[in-house]
Amino acid sequence: MPHFVLVPMLAAGHAGPMLDMARALASRGALVTFVTTPLNLLRLGRAPGDGELPIRFLPLRFPCTEAGLPEGCESADALPGIDFLRNFHDACAMLRAPLVAHLREAHPPASGLVSDTCHPWTGAVARELGVPRLGLETFCAFSSFCMRQMSIHSVFEGISDHKRPVRVPGFPIHVEMSRARSPENFSGFGKVFADEVMAENARADGLVVNSFAELEPLFVDAYEAALGKKIWAVGPLFLQRNMPLSATSGSDDATAVRCGSWLEQKKPRSAVLVSFGSLARSSQPQLVEIAHGLEASNRPFIWVVKPASLAEFERWLSDDGFERRVGDRGLVVTGWAPQKAILSHPATGAFVTHCGWNSVLECVAAGLPMTTWPHFGDQFMNEKLVVDVLRVGVPVGVKDATQWGVETEGVVATREDVERALEAVMDGGVVGAARQARAAELGRKAWDAVARGGSSDRNMSLLVDFVEQMKATV
Numbered sequence: 049m050p051h052f053v054l055v056p057m058l059a060a061g062h063a064g065p066m067l068d069m070a071r072a073l074a075s076r077g078a079l080v081t082f083v084t085t086p087l088n089l090l091r092l093g094r095a096p097g098d099g100e101l102p103i104r105f106l107p108l109r110f111p112c113t114e115a116g117l118p119e120g121c122e123s124a125d126a127l128p129g130i131d132f133l134r135n136f137h138d139a140c141a142m143l144r145a146p147l148v149a150h151l152r153e154a155h156p157p158a159s160g161l162v163s164d165t166c167h168p169w170t171g172a173v174a175r176e177l178g179v180p181r182l183g184l185e186t187f188c189a190f191s192s193f194c195m196r197q198m199s200i201h202s203v204f205e206g207i208s209d210h211k212r213p214v215r216v217p218g219f220p221i222h223v224e225m226s227r228a229r230s231p232e233n234f235s236g237f238g239k240v241f242a243d244e245v246m247a248e249n250a251r252a253d254g255l256v257v258n259s260f261a262e263l264e265p266l267f268v269d270a271y272e273a274a275l276g277k278k279i280w281a282v283g284p285l286f287l288q289r290n291m292p293l294s295a296t297s298g299s300d301d302a303t304a305v306r307c308g309s310w311l312e313q314k315k316p317r318s319a320v321l322v323s324f325g326s327l328a329r330s331s332q333p334q335l336v337e338i339a340h341g342l343e344a345s346n347r348p349f350i351w352v353v354k355p356a357s358l359a360e361f362e363r364w365l366s367d368d369g370f371e372r373r374v375g376d377r378g379l380v381v382t383g384w385a386p387q388k389a390i391l392s393h394p395a396t397g398a399f400v401t402h403c404g405w406n407s408v409l410e411c412v413a414a415g416l417p418m419t420t421w422p423h424f425g426d427q428f429m430n431e432k433l434v435v436d437v438l439r440v441g442v443p444v445g446v447k448d449a450t451q452w453g454v455e456t457e458g459v460v461a462t463r464e465d466v467e468r469a470l471e472a473v474m475d476g477g478v479v480g481a482a483r484q485a486r487a488a489e490l491g492r493k494a495w496d497a498v499a500r501g502g503s504s505d506r507n508m509s510l511l512v513d514f515v516e517q518m519k520a521t522v
């Protein structure tokens with residue numbers, strides 16, 4: 049059987065899908081080496097049954113000091129500020145020599161590399177070892193392809209107004225994007241890094257997307273045609289082993305228990321989940337607007353809060369009386385919450401999401417409509433897919449992009465925006481019912497894709513065959 053070496057991007061939202069990829073490959077009998085670092089190894093969530101799978105974890109020392117990072121900064125979400133992102137990528141690239149040294153000694157030898165497309169340096173690793181490299185996109189096909197077109201055509205060159213929308217060239221549908229809302233804005237060195245990633249994607253032996261053929265067929269096909277390489281759509285990766293979503297993460301955790309028993313008391317499809325992912329931090333004035341919107345909506349809610357200042361938020365909570373007024377109707381969680389389990393609970397009716405791809409896919413798999421509230425990165429592109437193409441989303445109407453790590457005082461959506469969007473996504477009359485029906489249908493398609501003989505299941509087998517055949521021809 050083949051030996052796959054998996055190199056995840058060291059960031060909260062990236063390691064999860066790669067670990068799911070490891071499980072999917074290993075449960076097909078492949079040996080997997082999963083590259084990580086000592087601190088990231090501790091954070092990897094383990095699932096029931098992981099112990100029986102042939103996955104070897106390889107923690108490589110992370111060269112913080114050499115790259116000018118504070119000690120212990122082994123993941124992008126642990127960086128003291130956005131200015132350190134370049135150092136962080138430099139540190140990742142320094143893993144090349146130790147990784148190659150390890151893999152030269154590996155038994156059985158590596159058959160192929162699957163690495164996050166954010167690790168362009170892994171192209172050289174594959175070439176040194178003479179094995180194929182497949183890039184795992186953590187964006188969907190729509191946004192990966194959109195990003196590629198913006199990058200290779202340098203669409204923002206010579207445009208000084210960051211808010212001016214520009215048409216994305218060579219894209220299957222009409223899409224406009226401004227620099228402020230594009231992934232280029234995500235980091236101070238956006239274009240340079242994006243170009244490195246594009247160059248290595250063009251040299252890769254193929255790409256893997258955590259999406260499924262039936263979700264975005266037009267964009268998987270168009271991206272494949274433009275790239276001239278195979279693109280395997282193998283998602284949702286978190287469903288690949290057909291485990292119930294409620295069982296996938298730490299169900300004995302105190303917050304999980306609290307959310308679970310709260311949901312048990314609620315009517316079917318009556319509650320909303322509000323959560324903006326692991327990276328974004330919300331300003332205090334923005335949190336106050338969300339709180340008032342939730343209160344006015346009169347619907348049950350679980351609100352997962354990541355405040356720019358936890359102390360300030362907690363002071364506001366105790367002074368304002370918000371929790372007392374909403375009583376048992378609302379649950380405020382600061383920190384981690386079991387998102388997949390909440391979304392798949394029958395009491396949950398909609399998701400107010402930042403549109404990170406993992407969150408969108410989890411909502412799709414749960415068969416629920418969403419209220420879209422993008423912040424940065426691929427999120428504004430994902431919003432277009434969700435709202436305009438899939439038609440399962442209601443935009444809250446975000447007025448401005450936020451920049452990662454820069455917590456503004458600004459309010460991008462008001463309490464009225466929140467209330468209106470919740471009303472539309474949860475009720476919304478005939479239009480809302482049609483949206484809910486489309487979301488439910490997509491949910492069924494997601495499960496069909498990963499079931500035996502489904503498109504993602506077959507794509508995963510084809511991917512394994514491809515790597516084995518490449519090995520045979522070397």
Ligand SMILES: *[C@@H]1O[C@H](CO)[C@@H](O)[C@H](O)[C@H]1NC(C)=O
Binds near residue numbers: 211227233234235449
């Ligand atoms: C990102 O967008 C904001 C808002 O338009 C802008 O102020 C900032 O300069 C942009 N950053 C980059 C790196 O382009």
Ligand SMILES: *[C@@H]1O[C@H](CO)[C@@H](O)[C@H](O)[C@H]1NC(C)=O
Binds near residue numbers: 278281504507
């Ligand atoms: C993935 O599955 C789809 C649908 O079955 C198929 O058309 C496509 O060729 C497969 N992709 C690859 C790269 O083999």
